Amino acid sequence: MLPEILVHSIPSPSEGTWYLGPLPIRGYALSIIAGIVAAIWIGERRWQARGGRAGDVSDLAIWAVPFGLVGGRLYHVLTDWELYFGEGRNPVTALYIWRGGLGIWGAIALGALGVVIGARLRHIKLLPMLDAIAPGVLVAQALGRWGNWFNQELFGRPTDLPWALEIDPAHRPDAYPDVATYHPTFLYEFLWCLAAFAVIVWLDRRYRLGYGRVAALYVMLYTLGRVWIENLRVDEVQLVDVGGLRFNVWTSIVLFVAAAAFFAWSQARHPGREETVYTREPDADDEPAPRSSTPETSEG
Structure with missing residues (x-):
């Protein structure tokens, strides 16, 4: 009886948009907003634990968030340009970000540029x-991956596993019009990212990583998971099958190698952690938050 009880599937939402009067509330947008809020909150806690001022991360988010959104959309449009500029397509829809379509590589690249500025x-x-x-x-x-669930997009190959994702006929790939259940790659990436978060925070507390090594670990762990998740997906992309691998898989491989090389170089050249997080001393009335004496409990 137990196997029969466990065999089930994950339903997709019947609606991804709700209306508050004339105002549309979109599940995709809510997922992105929740992710941004969480990232700022966690970043603020970790930054103050390193000796930074409260509010610095929020101030940098004013640059990073819009840059990241633009970069994510540009990457998606460039790699899936036929969706917007192909025959019979309307180029104006390239601006309809609420319909989904943010490329993580573009979002990270331009978001990082916003942080630099x-x-x-x-x-x-x-x-x-x-x-x-x-x-x-x-x-x-x-959190942002739940937006793919609301939009019924970016799922994996057909499967009949107990945690298979139900996809409505209107959203199924042309190659599988009669197949109802698929790998929930949004859920795989959700779980992978949370696991990677826990591993990185533990390593940072244990070894007091600095000089960019936490960021390098982020790139390494994310791309490691992205390689196998990407190979499950069946959505069509324009830059695909380069040497038998999807373009995003090659991107992940290159970024993993680059991050690993940087991690090794940083560890050899700058062991330990920075003593100061500013390029000049803050003003007297704007001192950094005091460091916690117990980093195991101070960092988020």
Whole structure:
């Protein structure tokens, strides 16, 4: 009886948009917003535990969030350009970000540029800031993946596993019009990102990582999981099958190698953690938050 009870599937939401009067409330947008809020909250806690001022992460988010959204959309449109500029398509829909479509690589790249700009303006050292915010970005990515669930997109190959995801006929791939259940890759990435977050925070507390090594671990662990998750997906992308691998798999491999090389170089050149997180001393009325004497309980 137990196996029969456990055999089930994950339903997809019948609606991804609700209306508060004339105002549409979209599940995709709520997922992204929840991720941004979580990343800022975690980043603030970790930054203050390193000796930074309260509010620095929120100030940098003013730059990072819009840059990241633009970068994520640009990457998606460039890699899936036929969805918007192919025959019979409407290019204006490339601006409809609420329908889904944010490429993580573009979001991270331009989001990081926003952090660089904000950090320079506030005289913040870049590497300790990246180390402080990187784990929270994993949580943001985990929460953001639920937007794919609301939109019934970016799922994996057909499967009849107990945790298979039900997909409505309108959202099924052309190759599988009569197949109802698929791998819930959004859930796999959600769980992977949370597990990677826990591992990175533990390693940071245990070894007091600095000089960009937390950020490097973030890239390494995320791309490691992305390789196997990406190979489960059946959605069509324009840059696909490069040497038998999807373009995003190659991107993950290159970034993993680069991050691993940086981690080794940083460990050899700068063991330990930075003593100061600013490029100049803060003003007297704007001193950094005091460091906690118990880092095991102070960092988020």
